[in-house]
Amino acid sequence: MVVEVKNLVAGYGQKALIRNLSFSVPSPAFVAIIGHNGAGKTTLFRAFQGKVAYEGEILAQSQNLRHLKNASGKGLLAYLPQKSTVNFPIKVHDLLVMGLFRKKRFFEDYSADDYTLAADILTQLQLPHLLNQDFTTLSGGEQQLIWLAQLKLQDATINLLDEPTQQLDVFYKNKVFSLLQEWVVKGGKTVLCITHDLQNLHHMQGYLLNLSKPNPILEAITPESVRENQAFLEAGRQPVL
Numbered sequence: 001m002v003v004e005v006k007n008l009v010a011g012y013g014q015k016a017l018i019r020n021l022s023f024s025v026p027s028p029a030f031v032a033i034i035g036h037n038g039a040g041k042t043t044l045f046r047a048f049q050g051k052v053a054y055e056g057e058i059l060a061q062s063q064n065l066r067h068l069k070n071a072s073g074k075g076l077l078a079y080l081p082q083k084s085t086v087n088f089p090i091k092v093h094d095l096l097v098m099g100l101f102r103k104k105r106f107f108e109d110y111s112a113d114d115y116t117l118a119a120d121i122l123t124q125l126q127l128p129h130l131l132n133q134d135f136t137t138l139s140g141g142e143q144q145l146i147w148l149a150q151l152k153l154q155d156a157t158i159n160l161l162d163e164p165t166q167q168l169d170v171f172y173k174n175k176v177f178s179l180l181q182e183w184v185v186k187g188g189k190t191v192l193c194i195t196h197d198l199q200n201l202h203h204m205q206g207y208l209l210n211l212s213k214p215n216p217i218l219e220a221i222t223p224e225s226v227r228e229n230q231a232f233l234e235a236g237r238q239p240v241l
């Protein structure tokens with residue numbers, strides 16, 4: 001099993017947002033995590049990272065994340081938050097190579113090969129012109145793509161992406177979803193991706209998990225399942241009791 005979530009209960013204070021959630025991802029796969037605003041999607045990722053108290057178990061490659069130290073340093077988990085900011089000037093290529101931190105010892109400099117990897121990934125994203133720019137001057141969507149590229153360089157087995165296409169134009173939304181599919185099919189990676197872009201899921205292979213449903217389960221992505229979940233979400237929220 002790549003990912004196994006068993007009887008997960010998580011929330012804040014007395015309010016359980018995730019109630020008795022169980023699902024298994026047996027082999028590398030793309031999983032879209034969907035649901036209304038406030039349904040607990042980011043909270044699920046916080047549980048994976050041990051940033052919120054939870055009951056139940058979360059296993060990654062059969063290792064219990066509750067007891068595992070430094071899952072990102074071990075290349076097991078990588079996380080792309082909804083928003084990250086940088087408050088100082090830094091060149092895009094210098095930010096990108098930081099994704100290679102696992103290959104480095106403390107204070108070891110990044111090499112020419114590292115910068116070549118950074119350049120290659122921007123070429124894949126059709127953004128080579130951004131390589132030498134100051135990251136803080138980029139548009140919101142461009143910054144989002146740079147974070148995604150940095151995450152790819154981490155080369156983790158399981159990737160948790162929180163709305164990676166939120167600020168992107170239609171071209172880049174399509175491009176990012178097809179890249180994520182490639183990470184799974186060619187790279188053998190697992191991608192758990194929180195998204196509100198259901199229209200982009202029609203062409204994906206994998207699963208969806210709708211945390212707004214009373215008993216969420218992994219559903220295979222098909223045109224019908226995407227349509228049914230879209231209609232479910234459009235019908236409105238169930239009151240949280």
Ligand SMILES: Nc1ncnc2c1ncn2[C@@H]1O[C@H](COP(=O)(O)OP(=O)(O)OP(=O)(O)O)[C@@H](O)[C@H]1O
Nearest residue numbers: 012013017035036037038039040041042043044194
């Ligand atoms: N630290 C916290 N303390 C108390 N409540 C919190 C905390 N963090 C989040 N919440 C609440 O938990 C609920 C779920 O938040 P979460 O971020 O998991 O939602 P989400 O499904 O990712 O939503 P969105 O689609 O809007 O990003 C929200 O109502 C939020 O206000």
